[in-house]
Amino acid sequence: MQLHRHPELLQRLAAAHALGTLRGGARRRFEAIAREQPAVRAAAIEWQTRVASLNELQAGAEPGPQVWTRIQNLVRADAEGAALAKQRQEAAVAPATGWWHSLALWRGAGLAGLCAVALALALLPALRGELDRRGAEVAALQRQLLATPDVRYVSVLNDDQARPAVLITFDPKHNRLSLQRVGGYQEAADRSLQLWALPPGAAPRSLGVLTPERLLQLAASESAVREVPALAISLEPLGGVPSERGPTGPVLFHGPLIHKQI
Amino acid sequence: MSADPDELLMDLIDRIAQRDEAALKALYDLTARKLYGLSLRVLGSAEAAEDALQEAYLQVWRSAGDYRATLSPPMAWLGLIVRSRSLDLLRRRAADRAHLTQELDEVLADTLPGDAPNPMDTSLASQQAWAMHQCLGQLENKQREVISLAYLRDLSHGELAERLALPLGTVKTWIRRGLDKLRDCMARFA
Numbered sequence: 048m049q050l051h052r053h054p055e056l057l058q059r060l061a062a063a064h065a066l067g068t069l070r071g072g073a074r075r076r077f078e079a080i081a082r083e084q085p086a087v088r089a090a091a092i093e094w095q096t097r098v099a100s101l102n103e104l105q106a107g108a109e110p111g112p113q114v115w116t117r118i119q120n121l122v123r124a125d126a127e128g129a130a131l132a133k134q135r136q137e138a139a140v141a142p143a144t145g146w147w148h149s150l151a152l153w154r155g156a157g158l159a160g161l162c163a164v165a166l167a168l169a170l171l172p173a174l175r176g177e178l179d180r181r182g183a184e185v186a187a188l189q190r191q192l193l194a195t196p197d198v199r200y201v202s203v204l205n206d207d208q209a210r211p212a213v214l215i216t217f218d219p220k221h222n223r224l225s226l227q228r229v230g231g232y233q234e235a236a237d238r239s240l241q242l243w244a245l246p247p248g249a250a251p252r253s254l255g256v257l258t259p260e261r262l263l264q265l266a267a268s269e270s271a272v273r274e275v276p277a278l279a280i281s282l283e284p285l286g287g288v289p290s291e292r293g294p295t296g297p298v299l300f301h302g303p304l305i306h307k308q309i
Numbered sequence: 310m311s312a313d314p315d316e317l318l319m320d321l322i323d324r325i326a327q328r329d330e331a332a333l334k335a336l337y338d339l340t341a342r343k344l345y346g347l348s349l350r351v352l353g354s355a356e357a358a359e360d361a362l363q364e365a366y367l368q369v370w371r372s373a374g375d376y377r378a379t380l381s382p383p384m385a386w387l388g389l390i391v392r393s394r395s396l397d398l399l400r401r402r403a404a405d406r407a408h409l410t411q412e413l414d415e416v417l418a419d420t421l422p423g424d425a426p427n428p429m430d431t432s433l434a435s436q437q438a439w440a441m442h443q444c445l446g447q448l449e450n451k452q453r454e455v456i457s458l459a460y461l462r463d464l465s466h467g468e469l470a471e472r473l474a475l476p477l478g479t480v481k482t483w484i485r486r487g488l489d490k491l492r493d494c495m496a497r498f499a
Contacts, residue, residue, distance in 0.1 A: 062488040066456065067463050097495055100438035101460050102388025104445070105350045107342040114345075114359045115337055118366045122330060125370065237360075286363060 051086035058090065065094035117286030120239075120256040123266075127255075131264055156180060196221060199269075201307055202278050204300035206230065212300040213280060215242075219269040224254060228261045232299070234282060241287040243294060245277040245301075253290035254278070278304050314339075314433055318383035325373035333370055340384070341366075343433055344391045351395035351461050357402060361395040368394065382435035396463055444494035452487030455480060 050057050060077050063069035069077060081088040159176070200217035212230035217223070226242070234240050242265065243251040254272075255265035257280070279301035281294035288295050318339065324332035344365065348358040368390055379386055434442065445453050459469060466484070470477040 058492050059485070059488065062492060063484075066459050066484070066488070068459050068466055068484060070465055096385070096437055097441055097491070098460050099385055099389055099392075100435070100441035101457055102347055102392050103343070103384050103434040103438040104442055105343075105347045105461075107346040108349050110341055110345040110359050110362055111355075114341070114363055115334070117363050118333075118337065118370075119330070121363070121367050122333065122370050125367075126328065126330075285360070 049084075050080055051084060051090075057087060058094075061087070061090040061094040062098075064091055065098040113289055113292075116289040117284065120287045121285075124256050124258045127264060127266065128258055128260075196223070196225070199307055200272055200304055202302050202304040204278060204280055204302040206232070206300055215278060215304075217267065217269070217272050222266060222268055224265040224267045224272075226257065226263050226265065233259065237285050238296075239283050239285050239287050240280050240299070241283045241294065243279045243281065244271060244275040244304075245279055246275050250291075251279065251293050253287065256283075256287035272304060273306075275304055277301060315383055315435070318387075318433075319376075322369070322373050322376045322383060322386075325370060326376070333366065336369070337366060340387055340433065343384070344387060347388060347391050347461075348395045350457075351392060352399055352402075357398055358395070361391065361398045364398070365391040365394040382437070384433050385435050385437070392461065399462065440495065440498040441491075444491050444498075447494055448487050448490055449483075452483045452490070455483045456487045456491075459484060 050060070060069060060073075064074060064077050077087075077091075081091045196216070196218040197220040198216045199219050200215075202215040203211050204213040204215065206212045210230060212228070212232055214227045214229055216225050218225065224242070240257040242254040242257060244254050245251050252271065254267055257263060257265075279294070279298045281298045282296040283294065284296075318336065321332045321336040321339075325336065341362065345358060345362050348361045348365070349355065352358045352361060365387075369387065376383075376386055381389070445456075448456070455469060455473075458464060459466075464472070466477060466480050469475075470480045473480070
């Protein structure tokens with residue numbers, strides 16, 4: 048049907064389509080024609096834009112202050128997750144691309160080393176190569192040591208049956224809390240676990256909201272955990288609650304925070 | 310606020326695409342009131358509307374980079390996101406709890422009889438929305454309300470008739486006449 052030759056009908060159908068009241072077979076037929084005839088498609092889009100204006104014309108209302116806090120928590124968890132994924136990816140990619148981690152290279156070098164030992168007595172200059180390799184190996188170990196987390200605080204949070212649920216370590220070198228879920232607990236999709244520092248004689252302070260993964264990291268400065276004897280995890284609405292309010296849901300896990308001196 | 314609110318909002322959305330959390334906060338401060346009103350209209354419950362608002366801004370955070378390609382005015386883009394998240398939640402809640410439809414019906418029934426003048430709010434609205442506002446003002450209240458509800462809650466003629474306790478023919482007539490008037494009026498703004 049040459050719908051664009053019937054402007055009044057076209058306008059009616061396009062309007063009902065945009066409003067959502069054109070349904071079932073009539074809707075499918077209109078959409079099929081719109082895909083074929085640009086004039087029909089243009090009318091459909093024009094009405095979609097008009098009708099969508101209704102979204103902008105509703106009277107405003109004030110949302111509760113906790114809404115922004117939850118958004119902020121989720122956005123930060125998102126950013127942390129992205130950083131962590133990037134880190135993992137880089138760690139996974141590095142061995143494949145770095146010549147230093149090339150297996151073939153080291154197989155070759157190892158073979159060269161064996162030959163060097165075998166030939167050492169006969170061929171002294173070959174020893175110098177072996178020494179260079181050792182020097183490089185020491186440098187690599189030093190680099191590795193720098194990248195290794197420096198764990199200064201440790202905590203195991205137990206559930207109310209004294210079963211371990213979450214292992215937490217804090218690395219002041221990278222300002223990072225690392226969390227490992229060790230129990231089988233998984234919060235519902237519309238809930239979040241939130242980690243709290245429990246300073247003596249003061250209200251709990253939020254350390255962040257846990258994403259659902261088994262392993263995760265939260266950014267935290269050392270001042271947030273220094274002198275804090277215990278940590279707790281509460282069950283909160285998705286995205287958590289503002290720190291100043293303190294936990295609103297049940298405390299599921301808690302345990303002492305130990306400043307490691309060994 | 311700058312002379313052109315669209316420019317300001319677009320600049321904020323661009324910065325959000327660059328992972329600028331302060332820009333998201335600024336966008337929230339400017340638009341949350343308006344968009345929460347929309348979500349509240351769709352869902353009819355403060356708690357659910359806040360959940361939908363939260364999901365909507367998280368989506369803005371994640372998809373701000375796609376905004377420019379939509380060619381939409383910023384409030385139109387934000388409005389579509391909030392309506393869509395609100396409708397998702399509405400369907401989930403309706404599936405979870407059958408009694409919810411009854412609560413909604415009461416809210417719906419309340420919105421109809423009022424003879425109040427057009428309560429719509431045009432602050433921050435795009436030009437298109439402003440034109441639509443002018444034209445909606447020419448509709449009878451009942452026509453405007455039924456059209457708004459059909460779109461905002463994604464209701465069919467039959468669902469509207471059932472929930473508003475009106476004959477199906479009446480609902481169809483109100484909507485058709487309302488849309489005809491809108492068509493004639495909007496043609497003058499084109």
